[in-house]
Structures are given as C-alpha cells and as structure tokens.
Amino acid sequence: MSFVAPLLAWFDDHGRHDLPWHQPRTAYHVWVSEIMLQQTQVQTVIPYYQRFMQRFPDVASLAAASQDEVLAHWSGLGYYARGRNLHQAAQQIINQHDGKFPQDFAAILALPGVGRSTAGAILAQAFNQPYAILDGNVKRVLARYFAIAGWPGTTGVQQQLWQQAEQLLSEVPTHRLADYTQAQMDLGATLCTRSKPRCQQCPVQATCQAWQTVQVASLPSTKPKKTRPTKQTCCWLLRNKQGQLWLQPRPGQGIWGGLYSLPETPLADPEELNLAMFESAVESLVEWPSLKHSFSHYHLMMYPVEVMLDVTLGDSIAIQKDQVCEGVPNYAAALDATGSWFNLPDALELGLPAPIRQLIEQLQAREA
Ligand code: SF4
Known part of the structure; x- marks a missing residue:
C-alpha cells in the first residue's frame, strides 16, 4: 500500500474535477489560477478567475493591457504584487518566448512571481511533466504522512518535504501526473485540513505515519513565536x-x-x-x-x-x-x-x- 495509488483512486471518486481552470487546462489557465490561489481560498478565487479570464483570455491580451486595468481586475484579491507580477510575466512571455508559454522549468521559474512549487504545478498540470509541488496544503499532507517534525517554513524541513515529494513522483503513472498534483491539493483542502482532519475517510490513513504515531494534531509544527522585545x-x-x-x-x-x-x-x-x-x-x-x-x-x-x-x-x-x-x-x-x-x-x-x-x-x- 503506497501513498500514490490510493490517493489517485480516491481522487477519481472524490476529487475536484470541475474547477474552472481545468477547462481548458492550459499553462496560461493553470498559471493564473496558481497565482490567485497563492494566498486565497478556492471559493474566493473562482469568481475573480472567471472575470479575469473573460477580460484577459490569453497571454497576449494580458500583456497588452495596462497595469491599471490588470490591477482593477485584481481588486479585492489583495496582495497586489501578485497582479503586477502576472502582468510583467505576460510581457516577458511575449518578448522572450514569442508569446508561447515556456515548457522548460528554468524558464518558467524565471517569470516574475513564480516559485518552485508554482513552476512544478504548471508543468505537471498543463504538460503532464514529472514535477513535484509543495504548496501549503501539500506541505501539511506530507509533513503528516511522513511525520516530519519542525516548522515547514525552515529550510531543513522544506528540504525534507521536497525530497519526499520528488520520491513519490516515481510511483505516479506518467499519464496521471496532472491528476496526482490536483489530488494532493484536494486531499489537503478537503480531508487533511489544518484543524479537525477527517482521517477516518482518508485514502492514505493505513500508511500515514502521523496517524500511526498519534501525531496528527501536532503536525505540521507551528511557526515558532518570535520573542518580542x-x-x-x-x-x-x-x-x-x-x-x-x-x-x-x-x-x-x-x-x-x-x-x-x-x-x-x-x-x-x-x-x-x-x-x-x-x-x-x-x-x-x-x-x-x-x-x-x-x-x-x-x-x-x-x-x-x-x-x-x-x-x-x-x-x-x-x-x-x-x-x-x-x-x-x-x-x-x-x-x-x-x-x-x-x-x-x-x-x-x-x-x-x-x-x-x-x-x-x-x-x-x-x-x-
Ligand atoms: S490520515 Fe489524517 S493526517 Fe494522515 S494524511 Fe490522512 S487526513 Fe492527513
């Protein structure tokens, strides 16, 4: 019994298959959704995403817009640097990649506002390439599944999580890399939640180390409190x-x-x-x-x-x-x-x- 197979089986029956950025699941759609989802819940993002896509249906329309107009469509989502980066990145794709979304990890990572996890999500979801992701939900799932102690914000814990996330990729059937990426996010968002995780319904409970060692409530470790002067x-x-x-x-x-x-x-x-x-x-x-x-x-x-x-x-x-x-x-x-x-x-x-x-x-x- 592994992590990947039961997770994919669960995803087929219980995963979120109707998110607007799945139809069509192009790099542009995945990218915009991933940036919007960086600090914001799915249900909040959906109407913003739909309005954004109506006005900016592709990279070219986004790059050609004024920054003011892009930010007006971002208004209410907060963290406006995300909107500015999205706009600049669209112009970079037009100027440096002939308007075609790059399929190379280094080139995607070089876009403003794109980190390792977002680059991985774009490559896995849009191009079915074997790249790991490590967003907030996935960090929590893996920290519990492998019982990795320590605050995931520290470099040491992040390295362990990336290592585990990348090792798991070898178990994923190549035609299911996009689904596997979404399945991890869905598990974290719906069952392996921050508080009151529903372990009884979890497809990977049998091999989850936090469950076996009764550490679910204490993992992942919380951010150490700063001592105030x-x-x-x-x-x-x-x-x-x-x-x-x-x-x-x-x-x-x-x-x-x-x-x-x-x-x-x-x-x-x-x-x-x-x-x-x-x-x-x-x-x-x-x-x-x-x-x-x-x-x-x-x-x-x-x-x-x-x-x-x-x-x-x-x-x-x-x-x-x-x-x-x-x-x-x-x-x-x-x-x-x-x-x-x-x-x-x-x-x-x-x-x-x-x-x-x-x-x-x-x-x-x-x-x-
Ligand atoms: S068993 Fe519980 S803690 Fe472990 S992965 Fe599933 S929901 Fe998370």
Whole structure:
C-alpha cells in the first residue's frame, strides 16, 4: 500500500474535477489560477478567475493591457504584487518566448512571481511533466504522512518535504501526473485540513505515519513565536492641589497616536528617582506597581510614579523645565505645552490608551 495509488483512486471518486481552470487546462489557465490561489481560498478565487479570464483570455491580451486595468481586475484579491507580477510575466512571455508559454522549468521559474512549487504545478498540470509541488496544503499532507517534525517554513524541513515529494513522483503513472498534483491539493483542502482532519475517510490513513504515531494534531509544527522585545518607560501621574491630573496628547504618528496620555521619560533607576532633582513644588512622590502592555512587536513595561505638586489649577508646571538636572529623568523633562489639568471624571471621557485609563480608574477608585 503506497501513498500514490490510493490517493489517485480516491481522487477519481472524490476529487475536484470541475474547477474552472481545468477547462481548458492550459499553462496560461493553470498559471493564473496558481497565482490567485497563492494566498486565497478556492471559493474566493473562482469568481475573480472567471472575470479575469473573460477580460484577459490569453497571454497576449494580458500583456497588452495596462497595469491599471490588470490591477482593477485584481481588486479585492489583495496582495497586489501578485497582479503586477502576472502582468510583467505576460510581457516577458511575449518578448522572450514569442508569446508561447515556456515548457522548460528554468524558464518558467524565471517569470516574475513564480516559485518552485508554482513552476512544478504548471508543468505537471498543463504538460503532464514529472514535477513535484509543495504548496501549503501539500506541505501539511506530507509533513503528516511522513511525520516530519519542525516548522515547514525552515529550510531543513522544506528540504525534507521536497525530497519526499520528488520520491513519490516515481510511483505516479506518467499519464496521471496532472491528476496526482490536483489530488494532493484536494486531499489537503478537503480531508487533511489544518484543524479537525477527517482521517477516518482518508485514502492514505493505513500508511500515514502521523496517524500511526498519534501525531496528527501536532503536525505540521507551528511557526515558532518570535520573542518580542520589552521596552520600559516611566510615566508620571502628576497631581495638583485640586487633585487634578496632568494629561497631554501624544504625537499623531506612532503608538497611541493622538490619544491623551501621561508624560513619559526613560526609566530611571528607582534610587535615582528618589534622588532626582525635584523642585520645591513636589510634596510627595510614590512609585506605583509596574504594569505591562503588549503590542504586536514589543511589550511595554510601564513604571508609574505619582507626584503631588504644590501648584494650583492655573499654575503652569512647564516652567519647571528650567530646573531639570541634565541627564536625570524627571517628570518636568516630559511635559508638553499642549497638556493641561483634568478632573478625573473628565479625564476618563478623553481618548486614552487602555493602560492609562486603567491607572486613572485606579486613582478615581481610591479617591471615591
Ligand atoms: S490520515 Fe489524517 S493526517 Fe494522515 S494524511 Fe490522512 S487526513 Fe492527513
């Protein structure tokens, strides 16, 4: 019992034989469909593919169109570099191959936007040539079938997968290379799915190593999570005699752009905080527990410090910037003239970053 024979038998009965790029299955049709399918599901691609083919039925019509028109037909599919590459590749086929789609692996691979798997899919499906493919579905099927551990995005795992994919080709009857290519994609899309694979209905279950070793749920290995760096900041809860809080708008660009927030400085050594040049206006200074906020690219550790200032409502505190001791972070260094004093309930009506809102709510709860 092998992989290829039961897969082909299953494909004859259960495979997808009515996809629009199968009629006719020319290199042009396979190529356009493969590019569209690179980041997009089959059901989404079908109407785009049909509209694209109505307007650009062959390489010549695609090459002669303007890029704007090609992208207009791509609009909604996303990843527009695919559309631009398709257009450029059509012009390359006209200029370098007399308008005939190349049948040579190296020449197809040289087309913009075509990688090893897409080149293999075109050659196998349009020209019935023995080339392997390794798209997302097939990677998952083979990683499970051969129980290959490791994230398929790594070079080592990819090499193992390509090796297995190419070895399997020797079992494929030469007249069935196109069907075999489609069968692998169909198995991955319909049974050997990312979540809840239907192994009980799978034609290759008897020889699947992931099934035999109870590793189906853990293969293929997921992408290792990147460790996000941690940044640190000292944020200042400045209070005046009326119990108001100083808030200032953040710059329009960058994190929390345009929201009101606390003045911030680089993190000071706690020792240094206490020794810092606080002016006579400071009545008390209390370090709050730190809090952590995570962005997609980094974590932010926030160290709040509450400072009671001997200033009243109308006093500007920005003048104290003059007294900043060079090199020692303190609140005055972070003050912005666009800020102002807010009563706590009014502050909570402003657009605030979530952790800043949390701090103000804590202040309000304490003083209620
Ligand atoms: S038995 Fe399950 S894990 Fe193995 S190839 Fe079939 S569907 Fe995938």
